[in-house]
Every structure is written in structure tokens, then in C-alpha cells.
Amino acid sequence: MTEVTIVAAIVLAAGYYLFRCWRKSSKPQGCGDNKSCGCRRKR
Amino acid sequence: MRLDQLQIGRRCRVTAINFNHAVCQRLANFGLLPGQEVEMSQIAPFGDPIAITFGGQKISLRRREAALVEVELIAV
Amino acid sequence: MTTTIASPPAQQTKQIALIGNPNTGKTSLFNCLTGMRQRVGNYPGVTVEKKLGTVYLAQGPATLIDLPGAYSLAASSLDERVAVDVLSGHLPGMERPDAVVCVVDATNLKRNLFLAMQIAELGIPMVIALNLWDSLEARGQTIDVDELEKRLGVPVVATVARKSTGVSELREAISNAIQQERCIAPMIWPEEVDEAVKEIQIAAKGHTTVALTELEVRRMLFDAGSAVMRRVESQHETVRNAVQIGREKLRKLGLNPMAAEAVLCYKHLEKLLEGIVKQAGEAKGEKSESIDKLMLHRIGGLTIFGVLMYVVFQAVYSWAGPLMDLIDVAKGAVQGVVGGWLEPWPILGSLVTDGIIEGVGAFVIFLPQILILFFFISLLEDTGYMARAAFLMDRLFGWCGLNGKSFVPMLSSYACAIPGILATRTIEDPKARMVTILVAPLMSCSARLPVYVLLIGAFVEPRYGVRIAGLALFAMHLLGLAIAIPAAWLLTKYVVKTKPQPFLLELPPYRVPRMQDVLYRMWQAGKEFIGRAGTIILAITIIVWALLYFPRPVELEAQVTEQFTAQQIAANDGHADLVEAELADPDSALSVELGNKIDSAYTNQSYMARIGKTIQPVFELAGFDWKITVGVVASFPAREVIISTLGVIYSLGGDVDEDSPDLKTTLANAKWPDGPHAGQPIFTLAVAFSIMVFFALCQQCGATVAVIAKELGWRWAMASFVSMTAMAWIGSVLVYQIGTALGF
Ligand SMILES: Nc1nc2c(ncn2[C@@H]2O[C@H](COP(=O)(O)OP(=O)(O)O)[C@@H](O)[C@H]2O)c(=O)[nH]1
Numbered sequence A: 001m002t003e004v005t006i007v008a009a010i011v012l013a014a015g016y017y018l019f020r021c022w023r024k025s026s027k028p029q030g031c032g033d034n035k036s037c038g039c040r041r042k043r
Numbered sequence B: 001m002r003l004d005q006l007q008i009g010r011r012c013r014v015t016a017i018n019f020n021h022a023v024c025q026r027l028a029n030f031g032l033l034p035g036q037e038v039e040m041s042q043i044a045p046f047g048d049p050i051a052i053t054f055g056g057q058k059i060s061l062r063r064r065e066a067a068l069v070e071v072e073l074i075a076v
Numbered sequence C: 001m002t003t004t005i006a007s008p009p010a011q012q013t014k015q016i017a018l019i020g021n022p023n024t025g026k027t028s029l030f031n032c033l034t035g036m037r038q039r040v041g042n043y044p045g046v047t048v049e050k051k052l053g054t055v056y057l058a059q060g061p062a063t064l065i066d067l068p069g070a071y072s073l074a075a076s077s078l079d080e081r082v083a084v085d086v087l088s089g090h091l092p093g094m095e096r097p098d099a100v101v102c103v104v105d106a107t108n109l110k111r112n113l114f115l116a117m118q119i120a121e122l123g124i125p126m127v128i129a130l131n132l133w134d135s136l137e138a139r140g141q142t143i144d145v146d147e148l149e150k151r152l153g154v155p156v157v158a159t160v161a162r163k164s165t166g167v168s169e170l171r172e173a174i175s176n177a178i179q180q181e182r183c184i185a186p187m188i189w190p191e192e193v194d195e196a197v198k199e200i201q202i203a204a205k206g207h208t209t210v211a212l213t214e215l216e217v218r219r220m221l222f223d224a225g226s227a228v229m230r231r232v233e234s235q236h237e238t239v240r241n242a243v244q245i246g247r248e249k250l251r252k253l254g255l256n257p258m259a260a261e262a263v264l265c266y267k268h269l270e271k272l273l274e275g276i277v278k279q280a281g282e283a284k285g286e287k288s289e290s291i292d293k294l295m296l297h298r299i300g301g302l303t304i305f306g307v308l309m310y311v312v313f314q315a316v317y318s319w320a321g322p323l324m325d326l327i328d329v330a331k332g333a334v335q336g337v338v339g340g341w342l343e344p345w346p347i348l349g350s351l352v353t354d355g356i357i358e359g360v361g362a363f364v365i366f367l368p369q370i371l372i373l374f375f376f377i378s379l380l381e382d383t384g385y386m387a388r389a390a391f392l393m394d395r396l397f398g399w400c401g402l403n404g405k406s407f408v409p410m411l412s413s414y415a416c417a418i419p420g421i422l423a424t425r426t427i428e429d430p431k432a433r434m435v436t437i438l439v440a441p442l443m444s445c446s447a448r449l450p451v452y453v454l455l456i457g458a459f460v461e462p463r464y465g466v467r468i469a470g471l472a473l474f475a476m477h478l479l480g481l482a483i484a485i486p487a488a489w490l491l492t493k494y495v496v497k498t499k500p501q502p503f504l505l506e507l508p509p510y511r512v513p514r515m516q517d518v519l520y521r522m523w524q525a526g527k528e529f530i531g532r533a534g535t536i537i538l539a540i541t542i543i544v545w546a547l548l549y550f551p552r553p554v555e556l557e558a559q560v561t562e563q564f565t566a567q568q569i570a571a572n573d574g575h576a577d578l579v580e581a582e583l584a585d586p587d588s589a590l591s592v593e594l595g596n597k598i599d600s601a602y603t604n605q606s607y608m609a610r611i612g613k614t615i616q617p618v619f620e621l622a623g624f625d626w627k628i629t630v631g632v633v634a635s636f637p638a639r640e641v642i643i644s645t646l647g648v649i650y651s652l653g654g655d656v657d658e659d660s661p662d663l664k665t666t667l668a669n670a671k672w673p674d675g676p677h678a679g680q681p682i683f684t685l686a687v688a689f690s691i692m693v694f695f696a697l698c699q700q701c702g703a704t705v706a707v708i709a710k711e712l713g714w715r716w717a718m719a720s721f722v723s724m725t726a727m728a729w730i731g732s733v734l735v736y737q738i739g740t741a742l743g744f
């Protein structure tokens, strides 16, 4: 049972991360021109 | 003679520029003014654009724009 | 939430702006002064936005602003506008700087000081940095710095930004400049100009919120499309008339108003600079000129360009082998060890080994290619060849309405479309800029590289050898460009409708790239790549794994086992005992086959398979099976995801043969389980190219869509997305259908 819980938690965390990236990328802040941009945490 | 008619390696002096085109103001800011000596440095593979050297700098521009600059050849 | 108290006017931290002509080493000096590492490069247009940093002066810390280069205050492009707006205090949220450091190319004093004279009129204290002093010395020349300082009336410091020479003197000079507030003695204009300026000021009185300064009025007088003019013009006939009258006056003087400023200023500088530059040593022949004789040769130039590009991609393709093998071995080892630890927990074990390690590992393997690619990109940018490439290619772009200046952002897009799109700010015409932004994502960015390398490595190299494989990689990179040119033509002709653009580009002298800059660029790219592997790729991989692993009905295993056993017994003439004995041994061939059958049965009924099979008909014509379909669809947020997705699919799916050490071979061995092609390989050469073409043309990058939206608005971003996706689909269908018809 605990194993399923751990796996579920990991999957949910991944999903949440992607959701946050998607939210952030829909209102971009601009990127440094020495970086190819992507989903990144705020510097 | 016009600047675009120059052959590679020939030097000339600018006599007049048609300043009614906005590009020429930018050329003027680079220092391309009447009296300036210019050398034709390179012509791109398809005959356009061209690269000219003057005042220690090399600028590339199209023939269309170069045609707005009147020049006289300097005897070598 | 508490409201933040409005900060007191920013008086404590002084603001210092770095300005100068493009490519004079402003960013290099900025890095020296702040200890930061903004990107430098030997072509105009590397810096397109303002960048802030902190510099420590005698008075304490101050803000240093790095600005895009400008040739004059008559800003014609977006990036130049930024510089002008910051200096004149018109950029929202920015104070006017307290001092400017005018970075001057010591080898081209006159043109560089032209801008300095314009800035002088703003009345901001100034320091002049005579940068590139080493280049001046290399020419056997020297400048009388003290005399120049005396004549200009502001501190002049000789610097070599590359070697950090003169930086502490510059820092000191800035500290003093803020205190002493020394400005360049402005030009003395002919009476007629001053009169005209007064008249325009009077005419404009009351028509503008803030009275126009003399400087602003002069800009209106001299510039054809002045930004100042745009601020007031539309409303006021009187102002426009006054400007016309003023310009008449100049004509009577024998000066064309459009050239008046340059003519007068250059005359002024001529006198000011008399005897300043001295020939100290022997004048050496220009090295750049002889290199250009070869590189820009009418016939040789294009050949060299082609050969250079071919060598780059050949190197990217063939140099990486040993490193990739190393990463692969490491991946296998980690998988073994971690798999052992997680033995007791099958689900978690599968998530970690089949999901995370397999998926992320399949992606990370391409790190060497990325490093090699960026090595070459950085050489290209730092030597000064970038501007030459634009010169050579201008004609190819000319007929589609763009110019060589668009080629610089497009070349940058080979690294990543996002800096490429930002670099379009150097393009003067807004419409030409728009077209360039729309076609830039067609350039094959480095994220597409792994897809090409994987498929070419699996299907082209084994058949045709390394040489052709490298050529195929080169061809895939050319494809985007080949499509972009007609696309730009259509856009300029029918959608955005631009006039042909003039093309003025400075060709900077060649410079030897600094190894540390090149290595730093590679390091940055590598860090970015690994960063993505650890974030977005990891997250998507986990989701993909979950969708492929679940649901897990227990009865399915029993069902498959029963069916399989029955089949085997039938095949062995009813000797049930023999079959059962063999199945009891977990290492026997039969057991392995059964294991694969079970895995495959589970994957085939997973959520992902259901989704994939639903969508697959869309890609039927392109030759994709449900697994490729899933990979393609999962790659819409970021195209590299296909690699990790295929990795997970094939690792979970039980299709991995004993002799499939890596993803490449697994793909080559994959076969259709049923349907019209049952038993035939899924990946024919036609399918491989169909996938590559799809990736070459598709807008599979959330970040790029977001940047386009920021630059052009959401409507254009969506249009770009939809049209590129459509193009990708059509392209891949054509490739598959034609390729299959030809028997590939
Ligand atoms: N030889 C030499 N090269 C320099 C110097 N300063 C900068 N550079 C090079 O000039 C190019 C342009 O530099 P960058 O800082 O990007 O100029 P910016 O466009 O004004 O920001 C780069 O290739 C630098 O490495 C210098 O003092 N001497």
C-alpha cells in the first residue's frame, strides 16, 4: 500500500511541476540571451 | 559614376549623396559624406550586396543603396 | 497582504549607463566592472535588452546598465531605441542615469565620437573608455589620451576589456565623474540651426505636456522618422510647419537637413581630432582584409561557407561516439544497482529504472553532441564570421523580402529559437522583424539534434556509413532554412506585406576567439541541457511512465500465461510437462518470451496505449504507430521529450531483445504486432525520415510559443503554432508516402 502511495506522490508532484511551468510560460518574463529558455525556477 | 559601379579594389571619393532616402542618413552617421574616400572591398557571390571600406571600417550594403552615392575615381 | 512601502527616490544608488556603437566591447567592460558574465560576441546585436549589474565605486555600490549598441540617437531599431530611451529617461520605471560611460572603439574614433557628441547634448556627466586599445596598438598606432581628454573636457581612459586592462582606472574615473559632473563641450551649431530650434520650441509651446528641450527639437529637425517627432507630431500642425520652415533655413545654408547633423558634426570632430591619432610604429597590413579576400570571394566564399557547415555537422555527428558510449555504460550500471535495491518494490522499481533512468538517460546521452555544436556556434560568433555569413546569404534572403540582417537571428536560432527571436530587435522594419520571428522557429534548434542523431544513427548509418549519416544530419538542418525562405516570401507578399528592406551591416574585424569564452558557452549550454533533463524532461517522463504502467489488472498476467502455455503445449505436441518445466526456470528462453508477452500485453492496454491508438489514425498516413504517435504528442511542450518517451515505451513494452543494448537498436528491431504490416519493421527509412521531418517543421516548444506571444501577441503565436504543426504533418506524410513508394 505504501509503495503505491509513494509512486502516486511522485507522479502528482511531476504533474504539479508541469502545471506550474505551463502557468509560468503563458506569461513569460523574458529570458537572458545567453540561455535557451525553458521551464525554469525563478532566478 | 555611382558607388555601385566600382570594381573590386578601386578607390573613389564621394561627390554627392541623395539624402532624400532615409538609408543615406544612416550612411552619413557612419561618416559616408561628400569628400570621404571609399574603397570597394568585396562583392558578394550573387553580385549583391557589396562591402565598402572607409574611415577604418567595413560596411556592407546593397547595390540599390550604393547607387544613391555619386563618386569620382581616385587615380592610383 | 501588507502593502510595500514606496521606496524613497533612488538617490542612494547611482545609475551608470554603458553606451557606444555596437561591438565596441560594452558588454565585455560590463562583465569586467561587475564580475558578471553576460554574453559577448563579435557581431553587432548580441545585447538586445538592457542588463543591470552592480559596480563598486568609491562612493559605494552603483547600478551599471549595459545597453544595446547604437550608431546614433536617431534610433531606427528596437534595440537602439532601448538605449536612447534609457539615456533620455523615457523608459518607464527607469531614472535617467547619473553618468554614462561611452565605450569607444579606439580604432575608429571619429564615428564613435559622433554618438558621444550626440549624447553630450543630454548633459549627462560622461567618461570615455577607449576600448580595443590593443587593436589600436596592433595597427602600430597610438592616441594622445591626455590631449584628447583636454579637448573633449571629460575623462578618457584607455582600456582592453578582454584583458581587464584599465578597468580600475575606469572605475576611478566613473567615481570622479559622478562628483565632478563633467560633460563634453557640446557642439556649436550655426546660427540658423539655433534660430530654427528656438522657433520650433515656440511653436510647440503649450502643445506638449513637457516643454521640449533643445536636444529634442534638434532631433525633430534632423531626423526623418524621429521618435520625438512621433510623440508630438500627430496632434500639431503648427509644430510640423515650424519644422518645415527650419529645414528650409538649412537648405538655404546649402545643407540637406537629413545630412546636416552628420556633416556639421563630422566637420567638428575632424578639427577636434587633428593630430590625436599618431602612427607610432610600422603600419601593419590589415589581417582582416586578407582573410575577407578569401572568405568573401565571389566563388570561393560560398564554397567555404558550405564546407564549413558540412564539417560542423559531420563533427557533431561523428566526434561524440566514445563519450556517448561512456554515458550509456554509466546508465546501464546505475540501472543495475538501483534496480537491485528496489527489487522488493516492483512498481517503484519500474518507475525508477524503466521510467526515470531509462527516459532521462536516453536524453542525457546526447550531451556530447550539444557540447560540440555549441563549440562551433561559439567559434562562429566570436570570430566575426557571423556577419560575413549574413553578407554571403543576403541575396538568398533578398528575393523573399528579408535581408541579411534577418540572417543573424536565424543563425542564432540554430542554437535555440528564443535568443534568435530576441535578436530580431536589431531589425529596423517592424514587419520584416515580424516575418523573421515567424520563420526563426523553423531553424533546427539544438533540441532537435538528439532526435536526428538517434534516428540517423539507427537507420542511416548502419546502411550507408558515417559519411552519409553526417550528410543526412546536415540535410536535416538545411531543411528548415529551405522551408523558411519560401515561407518568408509568402508572408512578406501576402500576409505582412513588407517592402524590400535596405541592408546596412558593419563587418567587424576578425578576432581570435578567447578559449575561456568558448568553454564558458559550452558549459552554459551543457548546464542548460542537464537542467532540462532534471526538470521538464524528468517530470514528463514520470507522467508518461505512469500512463504506460497503469492500469494493472492482475488477471491479465494469468490470462496471458494461460494462453501462452496452451500455445506452447500445442506446439510441442501436447508435452505439457516439458513446457511447464521450462517455464519454471526463470532464465529459460521460454520464460523470457512469456515475460515479454506479459509486459507487452500490459503496455498495450495502458492508458497511454488507449490514447495513442485513438490518435494514431491522424498519423497513419505518416507511417507512425501508436508508440511514435504518443512520443510525438508528448513532445509538444518540449520536443526532446520524444527521446525519453520512446525510451520508456520500449523499456516497459517488453520489446527489448537480448541483443538490444540501446534505444537505437531497439528501434531498429521493433516490429508491427498486427494489422496490415504485421511482422514487418515499424521503422523503415521512410518512417525515420517522416519523423525527422515532422520534428524539423513542428513548433514543439512551449517556451518559443510564449516568447512569440510576448513579442507579437497571442494571435501570432497561435498562428505560428497551428501553421507549423500543419506543415509538419503534411511534410511527414509526403516523406512517408513518397519514401514508401520508392521502396525505402
Ligand atoms: N582585442 C580586443 N577585443 C575586445 C576588447 N573588448 C571586447 N573585445 C571583443 O570584441 C567583441 C565585442 O564585444 P562585446 O562586449 O560583445 O561588445 P558590445 O557589442 O559592445 O557589447 C568580442 O568578440 C570581444 O571579445 C578589447 O579590449 N580588445
Ligand SMILES: [Mg+2]
Pocket: C026, C027, C028, C039, C040, C046, C047, C067, C068, C069
Ligand atoms: Mg553587448
